[in-house]
Amino acid sequence: MTYHAPIKDMMFVMTRLAGLDDIAGLPGCEDATRETAQAVLEEGAKFCGHALAPLNAAGDRHPAAYTNGDVTVSPGFEQAFRQFVEGGWQGLIHPSEFGGQALPKLLATPWLEMMKAANLSFGTCPSLTDGAIEAILLAGSEEQKRRYLPKLIAGEWTGTMNLTEPQAGSDLAMLRARAEPQDDGTYRVFGTKIFITWGEHRMTKNIVHLVLARLPDAPAGVKGISLFIVPKFFVNEDGSPGPRNDVRCLSIEHKLGLKASPTAVLQFGDNGGATGYLIGEANRGLEYMFVMMNAARFSVGVQGIGIAERAYQKAAAYAKERVQGRAVDGSSDAAVPIIRHPDVKRMLATMRSLTESARALSYVAASHSDLAHRHPDAAVSAQHRGIYEYLVPIVKGWSTELAVEVASLGVQVHGGMGFIEETGAAQYYRDARILPIYEGTTAIQANDLIGRKTVRDDGAVAYGLLAGIDRTLGELEAHAGYGKNPAFAALRVHLAAGRASMAKVIEFMLVHFRSDPNAAFAGGVPYLKLAGIVLGGWQMARALLAVSDQEADDPAFHRAKAAMAHFYATHILPRAAALEAAILGASGAEGVLALPDESF
Amino acid sequence: MTYHAPIKDMMFVMTRLAGLDDIAGLPGCEDATRETAQAVLEEGAKFCGHALAPLNAAGDRHPAAYTNGDVTVSPGFEQAFRQFVEGGWQGLIHPSEFGGQALPKLLATPWLEMMKAANLSFGTCPSLTDGAIEAILLAGSEEQKRRYLPKLIAGEWTGTMNLTEPQAGSDLAMLRARAEPQDDGTYRVFGTKIFITWGEHRMTKNIVHLVLARLPDAPAGVKGISLFIVPKFFVNEDGSPGPRNDVRCLSIEHKLGLKASPTAVLQFGDNGGATGYLIGEANRGLEYMFVMMNAARFSVGVQGIGIAERAYQKAAAYAKERVQGRAVDGSSDAAVPIIRHPDVKRMLATMRSLTESARALSYVAASHSDLAHRHPDAAVSAQHRGIYEYLVPIVKGWSTELAVEVASLGVQVHGGMGFIEETGAAQYYRDARILPIYEGTTAIQANDLIGRKTVRDDGAVAYGLLAGIDRTLGELEAHAGYGKNPAFAALRVHLAAGRASMAKVIEFMLVHFRSDPNAAFAGGVPYLKLAGIVLGGWQMARALLAVSDQEADDPAFHRAKAAMAHFYATHILPRAAALEAAILGASGAEGVLALPDESF
Structure with a gap:
């Protein structure tokens, strides 16, 4: 096998760092025992290692291809997708009333990681379907839920998100796609959407496009955007696909990587209008998207961890052999x-x-998400929601930035062979490069981290996390080891230094966000990286404590x-001080911003 | 034009930081005036901007192709190469007695930079020819010089280096290629060589392969390697190409980038032996290669600067437009x-x-090379040689590592468009990735930096450079600005901190190189990066002083x-402290090396 899911580390993180047992104690999570987790992961590892991983290089060499509106998928993908559906994997975290298994996010996250590691191009498809499911769950009518969710959750249809x-x-x-209301309550949707992941394919009988568009009387800007379901094929009353809707694929992109994942240009309404169905209320589309976005962004962060693990495994194997x-x-x-x-x-x-x-930090974040969703005490739930939402841009931004670094090191370990495509290390370097871009670039994540996640609550959540680091620092010192x-x-010294850097930067953001927004935003990405490094270091310290208690x-x-x-x-945490220096003092922003645009 | 050579910065660095006027005062360098430099750079910029740059993307889309032993080059390359030959560019730095222009390295370096920036795949070919020329100049017989140098220096033939x-x-x-002496004083060469840049093509009438191989009685290891000239076609007495020699191209590689630069597998001696001519003395091949290597490595460092500049120009243009x-x-x-x-x-x-x-540091290094080669005072010459040789692994290693970082940022600036191949930013990201690998990986450069360049002279050169930084720190404080x-x-604070880090690391290397080589070598790459950052920061400080004296x-x-x-x-120099932390204390090496191989 070219990929072995790191089940041991996954289970260690879940049980020792992310509190799986506590999650299993939540209402509705009774099934999330260690035994179930182990079984799910082992089953997932088999599917990923045997069915998905072997298709990864072939998919790169034989990308999805476009002909006359149709997309042909890479070799073996159709069969692997059938296995994926038969295994019930699409339904893992979705509600049982629509056919899902309703497992907690903590348990779904390692599964996600292994699917992305085994075959990132394949793995983007189910993630987009997850997005469509969540949007319909959040704001769809009962009729819409009944019509779409069972098929999507079963994996019989796939979903897409049409924003760009x-x-x-x-x-x-600046979005221009428009939707015209019809007498029968439906809408006619017109416009061109680009960068639509798995926007066209024939692996399933239908594709459910979720499309952002403007109503004729909508206000300008982001408050005038509504969300529509536009199925590729109309859906008959019995659930079977009917005639084709007015949406077609104009082309797919020729990309640096992720070549087996077709990135489509979709044209809506060239023949009188694509029929769309409004989800939720008019003009609240972006709001719904933002709720989904946290899940999608978290998932992209996990993609980064997956590809980093894959690149590491390949490089380690080569280094032992060469x-x-x-x-x-x-x-x-x-x-x-x-x-x-x-x-x-x-x-x-x-x-x-x-x-x-990054794995530890993302699983811990998943655990906070489960506690937020399922804890019976509203105050406790709110506290965990705050932590999860603070961590999402960090999991997304930092796990993907480090994935690029790790994949690049993977090439370097291979020396000259790393530059030869047949070796395979180069594919990870190419595939990884999209991760800090899609679902919001690292700068977009950083803006979210500064504004909504740090300043809005006056740093309450951020300072709460620093208090957690302080407790761990105390435990390190008190430990017999x-x-x-x-x-x-080493951890005591460098984690404390990192924590101090992070505290100074949080304060800087609170002070400058309104008074000198350019300075604050110039430090956004360095702040995000710093937080990723320090919070990741915190998890490494917790891991050290955990293993030291059960060495035998x-x-x-x-x-x-x-x-x-x-x-x-010694090697990663000291970067925090360099990032602090880049952020702090007006000098950082002066240096960046002093120069007029035309000087570049 | 898609690339504008940054002549203004190049001239600034040459005249204000790298002492062009001093170089022009050296014997044999009288032509290297500011006027000549400006004229050469402007002429070079025209050729690079109009003839080479437009072929770069097409070369990526239509790579060099292999059929039956022949290599077809990318569209337009043959014509561009003719223009290159007509312009006399191959002879820029080579001796006038063989037809070259004998310009100093300082003047050739910006030319090299712009050629690499405009078209890296094209630019690898003349650089390999430079290597062949230097080897023959160094160790060839008078007859070999007469036979090969005029053609190579005119650009009528190209050269290759066959090591791997x-x-x-x-x-x-571990090299196995072998050479059997013949009665006529020639040798029959047998073996397979891989990764031979421009190892086969038809742009010129002949290709002069320089090949490392073992004589039958040669000692094992690197002290038993000899260097041979193996021309693709035998050379008639009148200099015209004769019959084909017994060397053929088996295939070319399918690479991540640099696709218009054919990377050949060459087979020597399948039909009785390729005729080769020994260069210099037997068993001294590696020694000759090492002398050339400094030039080749420097040149690859300049490739990094070229591609970084190109990626920057593209990203800046997009950022102003989007x-x-x-x-x-x-x-x-x-x-x-x-x-x-x-x-x-x-x-x-x-x-x-x-x-x-990186540009400033490399031009300053080139200037030290010129002083080493041409200064009449042997002691002064030796001093500059020491500095140049210390700087070579840094120019090579750090300029190429940063090129990968810069090219990656270039993709990021373009957002989603950066991932689409037609945009062009991705090509730089792919092309750049070979630079920290070929002509010796960054780790190989770091080994050279530690051993031969830092420890061998007890840090004399390294400490000398720190003294130079101290003078600049003094000038910063004393300046009216x-x-x-x-x-x-900001520079005073952060350059002083970087200088302090570098001093500690040099001392660490001197102490540990023999007593704990694993610890020293584990810190090699971080030391190389640290030196690049600090010495680069020194040049930035010198630039600040220079521009502050002539603001008008x-x-x-x-x-x-x-x-x-x-x-x-504020943004780059603080990284030095993080690298210091990774190197210092046994903890760094312990952390790396404590783990047994099988745990990876």
């Missing part, structure tokens, strides 16, 4: 596998510790975990 | 060009300041230069 237009990317205020050069310490006269060279080990440790830290294993002191269980695993925590402390 | 074999990449000790979103400071009700968004400006400033710093322009204080001349240019220096101080 050529002139409206990150700026949806023999080249003598050991620098003279410990061997013969040539050695390159993993024996300190810099190769440094690269692998960078890849792995970044990936493990402190003074014995140098990882404890699985010494090799625990030793590796402690070594990664130690490495992260 | 499937089992021998970075580790040339309208999306409101200004965060509320200064505009309408949507604005995205360059108005602080994070876009931050990304552009990162790209530009990194590129400018200190206290007025905040860039001075060209206020927009000088203001931009000062802003970039300021930005570099």
Whole structure:
């Protein structure tokens, strides 16, 4: 197999860091036991390792192809999708009343990670369907839910999200697609949408497009956008697909990566108007999208973790196999596998510790989401919602930025072979590059982090997380391992320094957000990265504490975990101070913003 | 034009930072006046902008192609190469006795930069020819010089370097190609060489392969390697090409980038042996290669600067044109060009300041090379040689690492469009990725930097450079601008901190190189990056001082230069401390090396 799902680390994070047992105690989550989790992950790992992973390179070499409005998918994708449907994977987290399994997000997240790792191009399709399901659950009528949800949740149909237009990317205020009300209560939808992931294919009998468009009397800007269901085929009363709707695929993009995931240009209404059905209330489309967006953004963050893990596994395997050069310490006269060279080990440790830290942070975030949704105490639920929402832009932004770094290191570990496409390392480097862009660039995530997530509550959630770090710092010092294993002191020092940097930056944002917005926003992406590094380091410290309490269980695993925590402390956490320096003081913004546009 | 050579910055760096006037005062360099430099750069910029740059994207879409031993080059390359030959560009730095122009390296470096920026795939071909020329100049017989140099220097023939074999990449000790002496004084060469850049093509009438191989009685390892000339076609007495030699191209690679540069697998001796001519003495091949290597590595560093500049120009143009979103400071009700968004400006400033710093450092290095080669005082010459040789692995390693970062930011500035191949930003991201790998990976450069360049002279050269930084720090404080322009204080603070980090790391290397080589080598790449950042920051400080003394001349240019220096101080220099933390203390190496190979 070219990909082995890291079930052991997944289970460790779920049980020791993300509180799976607590989640299983929530109403409706009784099934989320350790045994169920282990079983689901093992089943998922089989499907991902055997069915999805082998198609990944072939999909890159034989991208989805466009002919006359139709899209042909990459070799094997149709069959793999059938297996995916038969396995019930689309329904994992969705409500049982529509056929789903209603498992908590904490349990679905490792599954998501392994699907993305095994085949990112394949994995984008179910994620878009998830988005459509959530939108309909959130704002659809009972009739709409009845008509669409069972098919979508079963995986019989797929879903898409139609936001972007050529002139409206990150700026949806500029959206022009329009919807004209008809006497029968439906709408005629007109417009061109671009960058529509899995916007056309024949793997399923129907595609449910969710489309943002403006009503004739809508206010300008983002408050005049409504959300419509536009199915590719009309749906008969018995649920079977009827005639074709007025939407067609004009072309698919020729992309750097993710080539088996067709990115479509969709044209709505060239023949009199595509029939659409309003979801929820008029002019509230963007609001619904924003609710869904948190889930979609979280999911893209997990894509970053998946591809980072895949790139790491490939590089580690190569480094153990490729023999080249003598050991620098003279410990061997013969040539050695390159993993024996300190810099190769440094690269692998960078890849792995970044990936493990991001995995831990995202699963912890998933757990907060479950607590927010299911905890019976409204105050507790609200507290967890606040934490989850703070973490979403970080999970999205930082996990994807680090995925690009990790995939690039993966190429480097392979040396010249890394640049040869047949080796496969280059595909991860190409595929990963979209992740910090789609579902909102890292800067868009950072704007969200500063404005809605840090300043709006006067830093309450952010400071709450720092208090959590303080407790962990105390536990490190109080632990019996402190003074014995140098990882404890390293984490104590560097996590405390990172925490101090993060505190200063939060204060900077609170002070400058209104008085000097340019300075605040110039520091947005560095703040997001800093938060990702420090909160990831916090999870590494918690992992160190957890393994140190049960060393006897699985010494090799625990030793590796402690070594990664130690490495992260000395090699990754110190970046926080550099980011702090870039943000703080007016100088940062002056340096960026002093220069007039025409000087560039 | 899609690429404008940054002649103004190039001339500024040459004249104000790299001492062009001093170089013109050296014996044999009398022609290297400011006027000549300006004229050469303008002529070069025309050729690069009009003839080479337009072929770059087409070369990516229509890569060099292999059929039956022949390689067809990308569209337009053959004609462009003719223009290149007619312009006499191949001979720029080579001796006039063989037809070259014998210009100093300082003047050739900006030319190299613009050729690489305009068309990296094209530019690899003349660089390999440079390598062949230098090898023959260094160790060839008079007869070999007479036979090959005039053709190579005129550009009528091209050259290649044949080092790598499937089992021998970075580790040339494992090289297996063999050469059997013949009675007539020639050799029969047998073996397979891979990754041979421009190893086959028909743009010129002949190709001069320089091949590393072992003699039958050669000692094992790197001390048993000899260097041979193996021409594609035998050379008649009148210099015309004769019959075909026994070397053929088996295939070319399918690569992530640099697709118009054919990377060949060459088979020597399948039909009785390729006729080769020994260069210099037997078993000294690697030694000759190492002398050439400094030039080749420097040249690859300049490739990094070229592609970074190109990626920056494209991103800046897009950011000024693409309208999306409101200004965060509320200064505009309408949507604005995205360059108005602080994070876009931050990304552009990162790209530009990194590129400018690397350009300055590489031109300064070129100037040291000229002083080493031409200064009449042997002691002065030796001093400059030491500095140049210290800087080569840094110019190579850091300029190429930052090129990958800059090209990646270039994609990010374009948002979703950056992921679409037709946009063109993705090509730079793909092309750049080979640069930290070929001619020795960044780790190989770092090994050179630690061992031969830092430890061998007990840090003399390295500490000498720190003393230079100290002088600049003093000049910053003493300058009238200190206290007025905040860039001075920012550079004073952050350059001093970077200098302190570098001093600690040099000491660490001197102490640990022999006693704990694993710890030293684990810190090699971080040391190389740190040195690049600090020495680049030094050049930015020198640039600030230079522009502050002549503000009246060209206020927009000088203001931009000062802003970039300021930005570099707050955003790039602070990374030095993070790298120091990764290197220092045994903890760094422990963290990397504690884990056994099988745990990865």
